[in-house]
Amino acid sequence: MRKRHLALGAMLVAGAMLLAGCSTSGGSSSDTVNKNVDGAGKTLTLWHFESETSAMGIAWDQAIKTFEKETGAKVKFEAKSFEQIRSTASQVLNSNAAPDILEYNKGNATAGLLSSQGLLSNIDKAVDAYGWDKKLAPSLQTTAKYDDKGIMGSGSWFGVPNYGEYVEAYYNKDMFAKYGIEVPTTQDELVTAMQKFTDAGVTPLAESAAEYPLGQLWYQLALTKADRAFVDDYQLYKGKVDFSGPELSYATATIKDWVDKGYISKDVTGAKAEDAGTSFISGQYPIFFSGSWWYNRFNTEVKSFDWGTFLYPGAKMSPGSAGNMWVVPEKAQNKDLAYKFIDITMRPEIQALIGNNGGVPVAADSADITDPKSKELIDNFNTLTGADGIAFYPDWPTPTFYDQLNAGLQELINGTKSAKDVNKELGDEYQSGVDDIVNQ
Incomplete structure (x- = not known):
C-alpha cells in the first residue's frame, strides 16, 4: 500500500502533462447492460496484481470459479505486477491486446488519467443496473468517479473498488x-x-x-x-x-x-x-x-x-480510501461479462473471504467474519464509512x-x-x- 500511495504522487507530474495534451473525453457508457449474459463459448480476460495467498487473491480466485459456473464463460487470468500494469496501461489499453477487466490504481494520475484519455469505459449504466452505488459509502465512491479532466470526486463512474484501507x-x-x-x-x-x-x-x-x-x-x-x-x-x-x-x-x-x-x-x-x-x-x-x-x-x-x-x-x-479498482477498458470485448464478474466480487460470500483472510471488504456482512481480530479491523472500517469518515491521505x-x-x-x-x-x-x-x- 505504501508503494501505491507513493506511485500516485510520483506519477502526478507526468499525468498532469499528459492530461494537458488530451482532447479525448472519457469512454462512453453502454446504452444497455445485460445482467443475464450468456457466456457460452466466450472468454473473459482478467488481469490483477494480488498474490494468490493475499486476501484479495483468495477471494477473487473463488469469484472466478463462481463466474465460470454461472455464466458458462471461461476466465483467462493473467497475473501482472503492479509495475507492469502501471507502466504499460496507456499503451496496452489503447490496443487490441486490452483485457476485458483489470485491477487498477485509483487517483488522478492513474484511473483519472486513463478516463480522460478515453481508455476506460464509463460504467454509469452498469452501476445503476447492479446497484453498486448502494453498496459503497460516499467516501469510497470518490476515487471511483472522475470528471473530464480526470480529477476524482465527481463526474462518471470509471471503476468499482471492492476492498478498502484506513489508518x-x-x-x-x-x-x-x-x-x-x-x-x-x-x-x-x-x-x-x-x-x-x-x-x-x-x-x-x-x-x-x-x-x-x-x-x-x-x-x-x-x-x-x-x-x-x-x-x-x-x-x-x-x-x-x-x-x-x-x-x-x-x-x-x-x-x-x-x-x-x-x-x-x-x-x-x-x-x-x-x-x-x-x-x-x-x-x-x-x-x-x-x-x-x-x-x-x-x-x-x-x-x-x-x-x-x-x-x-x-x-x-x-x-x-477505497482500495484499487476493477476497471473495464473501452476496447474490452466482453463488457457485460466484466460487469458480471465485478458484481460477483461484491457479493457477501466473496466479501467475507476478503475479510476472513486479513483484508478490509467494503460490503461484507459482519456476521460472516469469524476471526476476532479481522472482525475488529472490519468493524472499525465500517464505523468510519458509516459516518462518512474516510478522508484519504495527506x-x-x-x-x-x-x-x-x-x-x-x-x-x-x-x-x-x-x-x-x-x-x-x-x-x-x-x-x-x-x-x-x-x-x-
Whole structure:
C-alpha cells in the first residue's frame, strides 16, 4: 500500500502533462447492460496484481470459479505486477491486446488519467443496473468517479473498488495492562495514557518521520478539528486551504508538543516506516498509528504479546480510501461479462473471504467474519464509512507533497523550524502544486 500511495504522487507530474495534451473525453457508457449474459463459448480476460495467498487473491480466485459456473464463460487470468500494469496501461489499453477487466490504481494520475484519455469505459449504466452505488459509502465512491479532466470526486463512474484501507491505532495490550492503562476513547484520555507511559520511562508512539507514519498522524490530528468541507477543499480543490487555520495549525503544534513531552522520540527524523513497524513488533513501543495494511504483518510476526486496534479516539474521520479498482477498458470485448464478474466480487460470500483472510471488504456482512481480530479491523472500517469518515491521505493533493510534508515534520522535530514556519512553508508548497494541476 505504501508503494501505491507513493506511485500516485510520483506519477502526478507526468499525468498532469499528459492530461494537458488530451482532447479525448472519457469512454462512453453502454446504452444497455445485460445482467443475464450468456457466456457460452466466450472468454473473459482478467488481469490483477494480488498474490494468490493475499486476501484479495483468495477471494477473487473463488469469484472466478463462481463466474465460470454461472455464466458458462471461461476466465483467462493473467497475473501482472503492479509495475507492469502501471507502466504499460496507456499503451496496452489503447490496443487490441486490452483485457476485458483489470485491477487498477485509483487517483488522478492513474484511473483519472486513463478516463480522460478515453481508455476506460464509463460504467454509469452498469452501476445503476447492479446497484453498486448502494453498496459503497460516499467516501469510497470518490476515487471511483472522475470528471473530464480526470480529477476524482465527481463526474462518471470509471471503476468499482471492492476492498478498502484506513489508518488506525495498533496497541500492545500487555503493555497497557502492565501500566494500568485503559484503551482511550477521547483525545484527553489518549494524552493521559501517553503521559503515564512517559512517566514510566516508556516512549508511547512508534514513529517514522522519514516516511509516511508521522505524516498520517499529523493529518489525523488535523482531522480531529475538521469536517467534510475541509477534506473536500484539501483533497478535491473545492476551496482554499488555510495552513494557519484551526485544523492544520493544531496538527503541527501538537506534533511539536508531543515531541517536547517525550511522546514521540526525537530520533524518528531518520526512521522509516519499516523501522516504526518492526519496533512495535518487538514490543518496544505500546502504540503504532498506521494503516490496515500492517494487519497481516502483525498477525503473523507478533509472537511475544497480545495486540489490538482502535480508531483514533474522538475523531469522526481518519486517513484512508477505497482500495484499487476493477476497471473495464473501452476496447474490452466482453463488457457485460466484466460487469458480471465485478458484481460477483461484491457479493457477501466473496466479501467475507476478503475479510476472513486479513483484508478490509467494503460490503461484507459482519456476521460472516469469524476471526476476532479481522472482525475488529472490519468493524472499525465500517464505523468510519458509516459516518462518512474516510478522508484519504495527506500526500494525495500534489505530486511532491509527500516529500515536502516529511521534510517539514523533520525540521519541526529537530527544531530548525517553528510550527508556524513549517505551516507557512507547507502551505506555500501545497498551493503551488495544486495550482499546477487545476490551471493546466
